Amino acid sequence: MNAAAVGQPGATEYPGLEWLASMAALVDAEGAIEYANPALENGLGVSRRLLNGQNLSHWMDCPALWQESLLQVRSNEFSSKRFDCMMRLRDLREAVQVQLIVARTDHPQGLLLAEVVEISQQSRLEREEQWHNQAQANKELIRNLAHEIKNPLGGLRGAAQLLHAELPSAELQEYTQVIIAEADRLQTLVDRLLAPHRKPHVVGDVNIHEVCEHVRTLLQAEFPQGLTIEQDYDASLPEFRGDKEQLIQAVLNIAHNAAQALQQRIVQGDASIVFRTRVARQMTLARQRYKLALVLHIVDNGPGVPAELKDRIFFPLISGREGGSGLGLTLAQTFVQQHQGTIECDSQPGHTEFRITLPLP
Structure with a gap:
């Protein structure tokens, strides 16, 4: 040069x-x-x-x-x-x-x-590009699938209600009640799938530490014993423009997943989640170069992400927990990407770390 x-x-x-x-x-x-x-x-x-x-x-x-x-x-x-x-x-x-x-x-x-x-670093950029393309494909798939489900679902529920009113016995009406309840459950799932694409992006000044503290308060209320939540904040990080509610939901989804994975350690009394913020310089995010970015590390000492799920944890309807919807991390990724950011995960037994990187002005 x-x-x-x-x-x-x-x-x-x-x-x-x-x-x-x-x-x-x-x-x-x-x-x-x-x-x-x-x-x-x-x-x-x-x-x-x-x-x-x-x-x-x-x-x-x-x-x-x-x-x-x-x-x-x-x-x-x-x-x-x-x-x-x-x-x-x-x-x-x-x-x-x-x-x-x-x-x-x-x-x-x-x-x-x-x-x-x-x-x-080159591998990371390639992985980020792959995740971005996959997220875009997931978004289109979810929207199309949700709309395809929603229309016949409304007709199914309406028909069940009419049939319920015509049935003479309470015993037979139990079956229509099951149909209506399951239709409502599917409707709730469809609404959750479409929620990120429906709600307007409400932009304002966001302090990432206020977001973390809000999530910390919610977690401590739900898990008052056995879980320690540590704060390791870089006080020099400035505010930035973003949707505070979306970011709260993204961080909450990740941290809540961590807390649920820590159930055994919570019983033992040594469960730990760490919120750590740092500034990064000269970062490429969403194929654009930024002079400054903030990095939020969410670290837990749980059992780690199962090996067979590591490459698919951000896919919709993929969950490593029985009864999980598989939407929490998908929505977190969607909300972060709407802020031109990235979300990554490194996991091994005893140490799982999610990194949210967002551009700074």
């Missing part, structure tokens, strides 16, 4: 790198950081001020390969060099695999460009 094209020598910012989705830095001949873009700052969890002067190899498990690549590019043996490496990134207990690219620039001080691409 031409460094002169992205900033003047000695400038504190390089606009072309500021908006780069991948983590990037300008480093000297030994690998010490002279400039770090916001994606690298966010990825490492260290402010740019503190990154300045530190060697990027501090976060790698392959410092020799890093130094070799710097030498080869610096000596013009290669115009650029790329290699795979393991790096320790923010909030991750284990190092993740990345691809490092070292390239020459025409910076007057001879700085080199180092770009870090998290290999799992």
